[in-house]
Amino acid sequence: MKASVAMLHQKTNSASPPQAHVVVVGASVSGCAAAILFARQGIPVTVIEKRHPSDFHKPICTHYIQPCSLTAWRELDLYEPLLEAGAVKNTIGIWTKWGWIPKAELGEVHALNMRRVTLDPLLRSKMINTPGVTYLEGTRCSALQRDASGAVTGVTVESATSGSFELPCTLLVGADGRESTVAELAGVPTEETPNQRFSCFTFFRNIPNESRTTSRMWMLEPYIAYQFPNDDGTTLIALMPTKDRVADFKADRAKCFREIVKSLPDAPDIDHAEQIADYLINTKNSMLLRRKLPHGLALVGDAFMTTDPLHGFGISWGIISASELVHRAAPGLLAGLRPDREIAAYHRERYAEVKGHFKIMADMALAKPMPAMQQMLFSAATRDPQTSAIVQRFLAGTSGTGELLSLRTLMRAFTTTVRHSFRRPPQMVSESSGA
Numbered sequence: 001m002k003a004s005v006a007m008l009h010q011k012t013n014s015a016s017p018p019q020a021h022v023v024v025v026g027a028s029v030s031g032c033a034a035a036i037l038f039a040r041q042g043i044p045v046t047v048i049e050k051r052h053p054s055d056f057h058k059p060i061c062t063h064y065i066q067p068c069s070l071t072a073w074r075e076l077d078l079y080e081p082l083l084e085a086g087a088v089k090n091t092i093g094i095w096t097k098w099g100w101i102p103k104a105e106l107g108e109v110h111a112l113n114m115r116r117v118t119l120d121p122l123l124r125s126k127m128i129n130t131p132g133v134t135y136l137e138g139t140r141c142s143a144l145q146r147d148a149s150g151a152v153t154g155v156t157v158e159s160a161t162s163g164s165f166e167l168p169c170t171l172l173v174g175a176d177g178r179e180s181t182v183a184e185l186a187g188v189p190t191e192e193t194p195n196q197r198f199s200c201f202t203f204f205r206n207i208p209n210e211s212r213t214t215s216r217m218w219m220l221e222p223y224i225a226y227q228f229p230n231d232d233g234t235t236l237i238a239l240m241p242t243k244d245r246v247a248d249f250k251a252d253r254a255k256c257f258r259e260i261v262k263s264l265p266d267a268p269d270i271d272h273a274e275q276i277a278d279y280l281i282n283t284k285n286s287m288l289l290r291r292k293l294p295h296g297l298a299l300v301g302d303a304f305m306t307t308d309p310l311h312g313f314g315i316s317w318g319i320i321s322a323s324e325l326v327h328r329a330a331p332g333l334l335a336g337l338r339p340d341r342e343i344a345a346y347h348r349e350r351y352a353e354v355k356g357h358f359k360i361m362a363d364m365a366l367a368k369p370m371p372a373m374q375q376m377l378f379s380a381a382t383r384d385p386q387t388s389a390i391v392q393r394f395l396a397g398t399s400g401t402g403e404l405l406s407l408r409t410l411m412r413a414f415t416t417t418v419r420h421s422f423r424r425p426p427q428m429v430s431e432s433s434g435a
């Protein structure tokens with residue numbers, strides 16, 4: 001059965017439709033951000049989302065929101081609403097075998113912790129209520145229309161209740177996550193980097209002596225662990241062990257998880273805390289990159305670049321990529337054109353901006369021993385406040401490899417390391433002074 005857009009459950013506030021029309025596939029973080037920002041520019045947007053009802057959330061996520069995305073949250077007018085809904089302002093202390101890389105002062109630049117169960121409905125409701133957005137929940141994109149040159153000109157939408165129909169568009173935005181159907185239908189090649197770690201996490205309340213403004217990360221080489229205080233008095237604890245432990249964890253999640261958490265230096269006292277959720281395991285975490293796109297198609301968020309969850313960049317880069325796409329493409333779309341050059345520039349520049357991070361993440365995902373340069377930087381960061389600030393800025397995404405790997409930073413780290421090696425044997429910096 002064919003159905004018109006008007007027959008579907010939707011909310012349209014568009015006054016007079018200009019020529020250009022954007023279709024976004026996926027209403028998670030990056031799709032909602034793209035739809036809000038396109039519509040605010042006066043470009044009508046239809047959002048196709050296979051899930052319903054509209055308050056769904058992504059359960060497999062440890063939801064650390066990096067400082068580099070604060071500007072993008074403010075642009076979406078969501079920074080204050082996130083705080084009002086309980087997002088926890090925090091900075092992170094990082095344990096290494098040389099001691100703690102101290103957390104930054106909690107100031108203007110900080111991370112946010114907010115569970116996806118709170119974040120996703122808030123962001124989606126903002127999107128649904130943005131004038132110019134038509135939201136088609138419970139619909140999926142199943143095919144693409146192309147013109148003679150191969151450019152994407154529309155999508156086929158399937159709805160369980162209303163059948164299928166074609167939706168023409170000037171620009172199709174794939175915001176449909178790591179498995180991106182849109183990219184697959186368009187024949188976009190996927191570059192994949194394996195990940196030797198998997199994730200297991202759960203939530204607690206009332207962890208004794210916990211700082212509610214401090215996140216903590218343990219770089220145990222090769223395992224990684226996190227403690228993130230979240231909204232509503234909850235705390236997420238996550239482990240990222242190597243994949244040789246998947247079978248053990250699947251056989252007895254509680255035993256494996258608790259053993260490792262209790263062995264962490266300055267471990268959170270989970271024996272005296274209340275566990276409020278089951279253990280979730282995720283093994284599907286290779287890194288993906290998609291760059292060769294046909295005209296008429298743009299990718300944002302995980303559909304464009306899926307990073308290792310270890311680094312907590314997916315949400316932040318999702319909304320930043322949406323913002324950058326809209327800024328690039330909007331002027332052409334407002335003129336009724338398909339801005340092919342601008343869209344190509346968006347993909348190229350977005351990747352160039354984060355390439356340094358992406359490559360370091362890809363190396364770290366192999367869970368091999370830390371390279372010598374990284375050892376030098378991390379050990380110096382536990383001893384020298386200036387190196388610590390540089391490493392922290394890199395990990396927060398507020399600076400890139402330009403600063404981290406500059407001759408000046410490396411010389412400073414080298415000098416710190418040499419100076420330190422002439423001192424007495426290393427003392428582990430305690431958590432109270434470190435994180």
Ligand SMILES: Cc1cc2nc3c(=O)[nH]c(=O)nc-3n(C[C@H](O)[C@H](O)[C@H](O)COP(=O)(O)OP(=O)(O)OC[C@H]3O[C@@H](n4cnc5c(N)ncnc54)[C@H](O)[C@@H]3O)c2cc1C
Binds near residue numbers: 180318
């Ligand atoms: C274990 C784990 C931990 C993580 N921890 C963090 C963290 O701490 N911090 C962080 O920033 N990121 C983290 N991430 C990454 C983060 O979850 C993702 O990067 C983020 O959700 C990507 O958002 P997105 O909008 O691009 O895609 P997704 O959230 O994957 O959303 C895609 C949307 O598209 C819809 N869709 C898919 N196909 C179709 C179709 N054919 N038609 C219609 N709709 C469709 C889906 O239903 C979904 O709503 C983690 C990921 C994992 C796996």
